[in-house]
Amino acid sequence: MTSTSSPPGGPRLRTAVAGLPSYVPGRSAETALTAALASNESHFPPLPSVADVITTEAGRIHRYPNMASEELREAIALHFAVSTDEVAVGPGSSGVLQQILSAVCDPEDEVMFAWRSFEAYPILAAVAGATPVRVPLLSDEQHDLDAMAAAVTDRTRVIILCSPNNPTGVSLDPASMEDFLSRVPSRVLVVIDEAYIEFQDEPGDVDTLDLYRRYPHVCILRTFSKAYGLAGLRVGYAIARVPVAEGLRRTAIPFGVNRLGQSAAVASLAADDEIRARVSEVRTERRRMIAALRAAGWTVTDSQANFFWLRCRDEVREQVLSALADANILARGYQGDGVRISLADHDTNERVLAVLSKRERFGDQ
Incomplete structure (x- = not known):
């Protein structure tokens, strides 16, 4: 039997790494009948035009990709009317965030974010040697920008602001952002994870590009994994x-975004x-689902993402996850x-409603 412990005097993990919680991904579908609704993936198949490009590029995977991702950076810059030098790419937005923290943080610096928010934030902060600082959400699931x-x-x-926030789906309040950014020192990088x-x-949602142009300490973080349906290719x-x-490009893993992804x-x-x-x-289905759930007696946030959020007690959480699993539906629970x-x-969402519309099966939310 092979021992997993290190021998005396052998290599040891950094204290911060040894104490890290494991990132828990949403479970994948186990059968064709299983509805995998735990990872916020796009349920649409790849666009034909995108699939054709991937097929063509697959014949070149024996060659390294463009290390600087120049064509992709140029396309992003054109799309948002910024310069190519203002764009950095990486393996998903999580990969780019890791580049950000590597570029900006020294040991024991602080990385602040709302909680609950994306569970990778405290992990990536700790890996960078920084101290994660969690600021509780308000009762309406909004970021508490005053407290932050x-x-x-x-x-x-x-400071990382997730908007729409994962997992609650609530977007930042535009009325509060101006005051918040004016109060945060310019030496602090404010990363808006979108x-x-x-x-x-x-209507009236935060215009982050406008804020970026007016506040030099704002950074916008985005991904091709969700709406664009490229979760399996990892491009952010x-x-x-x-x-x-430039700092993000310097801290990037060489050739981190592969040929297919670019x-x-x-x-x-x-x-x-x-x-x-x-x-x-997706927006149409979201409005329909939220209205139906509220009619059934659930308290649901005004999600602006491709998911909805049920804040509930652990007992109800377990009941909901179990009832969905019995119907071959995978969802994501947060203790x-x-x-x-x-x-x-539509049909898969109807399967979810068939379970959750039986509100009497579950206790008080």
Whole structure:
């Protein structure tokens, strides 16, 4: 039997790494009948135009990709009317965030974020040697921007704002953002993580590009994994001031975004009309699902993402997850907080409603 313990005097993990919790991904579908609604993936198949590019590029995978991802950075820059030098890319938005923290944080610096939010934040902060600082959400699931601004210390280097927030689906309040950014020192990088921004449709939502142009310490973080449906290819990007973006490129893993990912992302940006049509379908289903759940007696946030959130007691969380599993539906539970369920096609969403409409099966939320 092979021992997993280190011999005396052998290599040992950093204390911060040894104490890290494991990132828990959403479970994948085990059979064709299973509805995998735990990872917020796109339920649409790849666009034909994107699939064609991937097929062509597959014949070149014996060659390294462009290390600087120049064509992709140029396409992103054109899409958002920024310069190529303001764009950095990486393996998913999580990979780009790791580049950000590596570029900005020294040991024992602080990385602040709302909680609950994306569970990778505290892990990536600790890996960078920084101290994660969690600021509780408000009772309406909004970021408590006043509390976050007040929690800034001399050690604060990065503040991450997730909008729409994962897992609650709530977007940042535009009325509060101006005051917040004016209160946060310019030495602190404010990263607005917009992994789900394409699904947002509320009027008056935060215009992060406008904020970016007016506040030099704002950085925008986005991904091709969600609305663009490239989760399996891992492509994310940041828009930041040139010195910061250059730092992100320097801390990137060489050739971190592969040939297929770069080409597929460029093709996806060119298919903007088709992506918008798919996003519109998700928004329509989201409105329908939230209305139906509220009619059934559930308290549901005004999600702006491709999922909805049920904040509930642990007992109810377990009951909901069990009832969904009995119906071959996988959802994501968060101990102490609630359940997140990804949106899918109409028929699959109906399967979810068939379970949750029996509200009497579950206790008080």
